[in-house]
Amino acid sequence: MAGVSSALTEAPSGESAWRSRVIERSTRVARERASERAQQFLDAARAVMNEKGSTEFTVQEVVDRAPHSLRSFYQYFDGKYELLLTLFEEEMGLAVDSLIAASSEGAPLDRLERVLRDLYDLCAPSRVSKQPLFSEFAFRLLADHPEEVAAAFAPLINYISEVVGEAADAGLLRPGRPRRMAALLVQTATFTAGRNVGARQPITGDEVWEFCLRAIVPDNVADQRLERAQTMTRPPLTPNTCPVT
Amino acid sequence: MAGVSSALTEAPSGESAWRSRVIERSTRVARERASERAQQFLDAARAVMNEKGSTEFTVQEVVDRAPHSLRSFYQYFDGKYELLLTLFEEEMGLAVDSLIAASSEGAPLDRLERVLRDLYDLCAPSRVSKQPLFSEFAFRLLADHPEEVAAAFAPLINYISEVVGEAADAGLLRPGRPRRMAALLVQTATFTAGRNVGARQPITGDEVWEFCLRAIVPDNVADQRLERAQTMTRPPLTPNTCPVT
DNA sequence: CAGGCAGCGGAAACTAGATTCTCACCCACC
């Protein structure tokens, strides 16, 4: 008996090839099903969250909406927190993709402006399509598990670092490390959009962009950009960015 | 019946003077005691929080430490959330006072630098004296009740607005509204210190200050300040200031 | 001094929500 169990459990790593094939075959189906089910829970959760406009739903509500039982839920997720986290990562992944796609054309500073403004809009709490994950859960998540938020933001930071790097190569920026600049820009856009701590009226996307631009770009370049922007969008009171709740 | 109840409950406001005097006298003692007890709960909560280094304590723990019962706790606070909020407001008030006191001397930009750096330090999560209220609870609070956070920050914003106004009057700043600049500065310092979303190494206070300074001050003034700071700490290494002229 | 009353301590009860457990069932596979 000792021999048998030893043969089964202590097989030399050289034999592991066929073993993994067998395991892979016999678990592929299970994994596919698991992935599908998890997705169904995620969809249900998204639906509930959009209805309630907040992350304060109960696990039961999600389960009721999904074609599975509570028991299964806990088979696929460690708990509510992990559900939220997964949802957050998924949404963030999509959002980052679309931010990147929407800002892939043009001069470096144009792209940077585009991506930061879009990021601001995405994180603003009072937007048309409520995103409780970004405006509400992200803050909580950030308080509890900053590493995971950082991981979710990483692709965006990477991308913005590249754009910043290009702008720097074009001689448009003050000297500095692109990656750290990118982090500062993302933080500023995200948090200033998310909530505002001091102003009676929320800080607008225009203000955030001007602040960020000034922070990293020398005056002559910034003046030129901002003047051009102002003469193109004549009105002094930028009506299109006023949040209409 | 209607007459009596009407006389008692609908007394004309002209009679309310003596009424309030009576009420005031008979409740003053009660109010003083209440205030003292509430303070004892607050002290106990602070102690528990410092021990645990987080706001994840239970009401029971606080009550056990305070010389009063759970029942009394709920007589003085609407619940745990209100306890935390009160604590936050108290700490924030003290912190703001000390920020203001520590930055009351000097030229406007020196004062601004001082107050923003101190604010950064205050909000940094990995401080010697852990401040779970600022690094942890503030985020949660901000997600749930931004108005209250805004109220707690208001005195600081007012103060910084003044400093910014003085700097502007001295011709050191680009044109802009002091109050909104102040809000952006506070947001940037607070949130960038609190958590960092994108950098492998945390953004430092120096970086935040430079970012903020650049954002609101024209290049010639900023260059001058930053050069001076750099030559004071280390030998000159700034050959290139502005690639595009 | 008796009665009423407001505040309080102590402890149990209540609640909501998350998480886990029990048990029966079903169905692909042997």
Add this chain to the structure above:
DNA sequence: GGTGGGTGAGAATCTAGTTTCCGCTGCCTG
């Protein structure tokens, strides 16, 4: 036809916040 792992349904458990109950103690008032 068996059978075992995964599953549905829902009860049970656990946690932490909140509320309630009961009896005690001062204190004011008639």
